[in-house]
Amino acid sequence: MIDLWLIGIGTGNPDHVTLEARAALRDAALVLVPRKGPDKADLADLRHSILRACDSPARVVEFDMPVRDESLPYATRVTRWHDEIAAIWADTIAAAQPEGAVALLVWGDPGLYDSTLRIAARLDPAPRLRVLPGITALQALTAAHAIPFNSVNGAVTVTTGRRLTDHGWPGEADTAVVMLDGNCAFRHLDPSGIHIWWGAYLGMPEQVLEAGPLAEAGPRIIDKRAVARTRHGWIMDTYLMRRA
Structure with a gap:
């Protein structure tokens, strides 16, 4: 069982990251950063800049986000997409073998129109979850x-x-x-x-x-x-x- 921390980071401004979130990023052992293709490289870069601004010593591992199958009905395509992301998380964490908590940086707040919690629920065994709220859009x-x-x-x-x-x-x-x-x-x-x-x-x-x-x-x-x-x-x- 792993400790998985979902950290709300606001809308991209490092000043929006709460003191609680900054402390968590300094304590995390591993941070997973998604890559969403070359057109969205700025999103990964922003996460890296936030980690630097928070003086996080955590090991950072990037992973490629799967692409949704637009030919499927909406609910089916989203469900399969979440399944694929959860499998990638599990494989990435297993390969990294972190000695401590794993963190994901979530835009806005993990509880508002974001699926990170639903994806985390697919992990087996279920992780010990910690959710740190962020400034919402x-x-x-x-x-x-x-x-x-x-x-x-x-x-x-x-x-x-x-x-x-x-x-x-x-x-x-x-x-x-x-x-x-x-x-x-x-x-x-x-x-x-x-x-x-x-x-x-x-x-x-x-x-x-x-x-x-x-x-x-x-x-x-x-x-x-x-x-x-x-x-x-x-x-x-x-x-x-x-x-x-």
């Missing part, structure tokens, strides 16, 4: 725009781009936060009375923000997102919408 977004997360006595729904496309505005909440949206799903909404606050690379030097009535800001977001993705080869973004 939700916090970074509302801070960047200097707006409250919720309206007075209002409900907030956190959802995905896929669900927004398939089901429209989520329920009766007056505020919706959308994550994991690679296709600007807000385009499928009637923009009347909706205000949007969008951000990419939150908290990083590359940060890009846009806000305004959805009818006006939506096209600007689509253009800015396309330019940023082409420039960097990857993008992490999220947005909050509120009905008047």
Whole structure:
């Protein structure tokens, strides 16, 4: 049985790593760093820069992330992808034979729209888990725009781009936060009375923000997102919408 630490590292800014997370990175024996292809090499580099900023002496081992089979139904493809990642983790840890805890650096927070915990549950034997929360994209977004997360006595729904496309505005909440949206799903909404606050690379030097009535800001977001993705080869973004 291994000790597996899932460490939330915020949105890429080393200053977002909590003191608790910094201490854990200094105590870990092994850190696993995923490689997601040459177009996303910056993501691995950012993890290495965070480790250096935290003065972590841990041994670092990189591994190649498998590619999802897009020909399969969504649920099936994600399940198989998680199975493959868990198998790679197990093989990588077994080969490294760490004498201490194994750590994974998780963007944002391991408990919010992230599958690291579900992948860890596939390991056999089950590891002793320790989860260290991190600053979420939700916090970074509302801070960047200097707006409250919720309206007075209002409900907030956190959802995905896929669900927004398939089901429209989520329920009766007056505020919706959308994550994991690679296709600007807000385009499928009637923009009347909706205000949007969008951000990419939150908290990083590359940060890009846009806000305004959805009818006006939506096209600007689509253009800015396309330019940023082409420039960097990857993008992490999220947005909050509120009905008047």
